[in-house]
Amino acid sequence: MASGAEFINPFGRHCARVPLGGFPPFDAGTWVRQRARGQAPILRRITAPESKAAMPFHTRITCMLGIEHPIVQGGMQSVGVAELAAAVSEAGGLGILTALTQASPAALAAEIERCRGLTSKPFGVNVTVFPTTMSPDYVGYARAALDAGVRIFETAGTQAVAEVWEVLREVPGTLILHKCTAVRHALSAERRGVDIISIDGFECAGHPGEDDIPGLILIPVAADKVKIPMLASGGFGDGRGLVAALALGAEGINMGTRFCATVEAPIHPDVKQKYLENDERGSHLVFRNFHNSARVGKSDVSDEVVRRLKNPDATFEDVRELVSGVAGKALLETGDLSRGVFWAGMVQGLIHDIPTCAELIERIIAEAEAILDQRLAAMRQRAGPAGNVA
Numbered sequence: 001m002a003s004g005a006e007f008i009n010p011f012g013r014h015c016a017r018v019p020l021g022g023f024p025p026f027d028a029g030t031w032v033r034q035r036a037r038g039q040a041p042i043l044r045r046i047t048a049p050e051s052k053a054a055m056p057f058h059t060r061i062t063c064m065l066g067i068e069h070p071i072v073q074g075g076m077q078s079v080g081v082a083e084l085a086a087a088v089s090e091a092g093g094l095g096i097l098t099a100l101t102q103a104s105p106a107a108l109a110a111e112i113e114r115c116r117g118l119t120s121k122p123f124g125v126n127v128t129v130f131p132t133t134m135s136p137d138y139v140g141y142a143r144a145a146l147d148a149g150v151r152i153f154e155t156a157g158t159q160a161v162a163e164v165w166e167v168l169r170e171v172p173g174t175l176i177l178h179k180c181t182a183v184r185h186a187l188s189a190e191r192r193g194v195d196i197i198s199i200d201g202f203e204c205a206g207h208p209g210e211d212d213i214p215g216l217i218l219i220p221v222a223a224d225k226v227k228i229p230m231l232a233s234g235g236f237g238d239g240r241g242l243v244a245a246l247a248l249g250a251e252g253i254n255m256g257t258r259f260c261a262t263v264e265a266p267i268h269p270d271v272k273q274k275y276l277e278n279d280e281r282g283s284h285l286v287f288r289n290f291h292n293s294a295r296v297g298k299s300d301v302s303d304e305v306v307r308r309l310k311n312p313d314a315t316f317e318d319v320r321e322l323v324s325g326v327a328g329k330a331l332l333e334t335g336d337l338s339r340g341v342f343w344a345g346m347v348q349g350l351i352h353d354i355p356t357c358a359e360l361i362e363r364i365i366a367e368a369e370a371i372l373d374q375r376l377a378a379m380r381q382r383a384g385p386a387g388n389v390a
């Protein structure tokens with residue numbers, strides 16, 4: 001086994017010399033050096049040499065975050081609370097609390113404590129900077145989380161997010177995952193010192209940006225240019241997606257919508273049912289008029305939003321009461337879909353059940369392993385004389 005440089009994740013665990021099976025032998029240090037020279041990462045599954053038993057997928061991201069599986073639950077307004085984040089982290093992924101879901105920085109600190117009561121594993125905090133004139137106290141939320149001992153942050157939003165980065169950088173060892181929707185924004189964030197990029201394709205729930213580049217193009221284009229580790233986001237929900245993301249050059253996946261349809265998501269069962277009923281066409285892109293495109297689930301209310309915004313002279317006032325955050329929160333709590341709109345991505349086409357987070361993550365990893373070990377491995381068998389696989 002080649003030896004490589006060691007690096008330490010924020011929890012003090014050494015991550016180097018991860019034994020990678022197969023030929024040629026690589027370790028995590030080798031992987032890091034290859035990326036530093038601008039080469040694409042080599043995807044290898046770790047196999048316990050002595051037992052042949054399948055092992056989880058190890059990437060720079062699992063190592064840096066101190067998690068078992070390269071699966072992150074993205075920040076979700078009204079959804080990213082302690083029960084969900086802890087369940088994802090307990091299952092070996094990275095759960096993320098959404099700061100602005102809490103009424104104040106003090107309430108966020110209390111939620112962090114509640115999450116700690118549910119899991120001893122790493123979790124993060126999302127700080128999303130919205131394009132609004134009435135800004136919440138973003139820096140106050142960031143400081144409250146830092147003071148509570150959080151060292152993993154997902155950031156997203158407008159360029160004003162740089163102010164939050166500055167505060168986070170004051171505490172050594174803090175890791176910043178920055179979520180963005182364009183390669184140029186990823187490169188800019190990388191230059192400004194974030195640690196991990198989460199790149200959201202056009203398929204995603206929430207704000208996919210204005211470029212409309214789907215993940216199949218966006219992820220490899222970003223992987224060719226971004227040197228720090230990258231999560232692929234938008235449209236992921238199963239093991240096929242995980243393998244594809246790793247093959248495209250990412251080192252893990254970030255999921256939002258899929259985690260909404262889990263037992264632990266704090267969402268009314270009728271809304272979870274809607275995630276199941278909607279298929280891959282079951283979302284609308286709204287707010288393009290305002291250069292703030294947003295993907296929401298298809299429903300009578302979002303149909304009406306689309307109808308009103310077809311008028312080229314439409315203003316936000318024409319839809320404000322339908323799309324307000326208060327209305328959306330009421331919808332999630334009551335299950336009454338006439339109350340507002342709900343965030344949802346195209347991945348609804350892949351959602352057919354409501355598992356626990358542990359069942360979901362276990363299934364994704366098992367599917368990914370089966371794809372590599374069976375489906376793809378079978379395609380790599382030599383063809384026999386009659387064209388049959390040997």
Ligand SMILES: Cc1cc2nc3c(=O)[nH]c(=O)nc-3n(C[C@H](O)[C@H](O)[C@H](O)COP(=O)(O)O)c2cc1C
Pocket residue numbers: 073074075076077079098126128155156157179200203204205206207233234235236254255256257258260342343344345346347
């Ligand atoms: C209900 C919901 C709320 C969300 N709220 C936020 C948010 O507050 N901040 C943020 O950065 N992203 C938010 N997102 C986006 C997710 O973090 C993630 O980037 C996205 O859902 C990935 O695409 P997918 O839904 O196809 O998995 C939200 C997504 C959903 C489904």
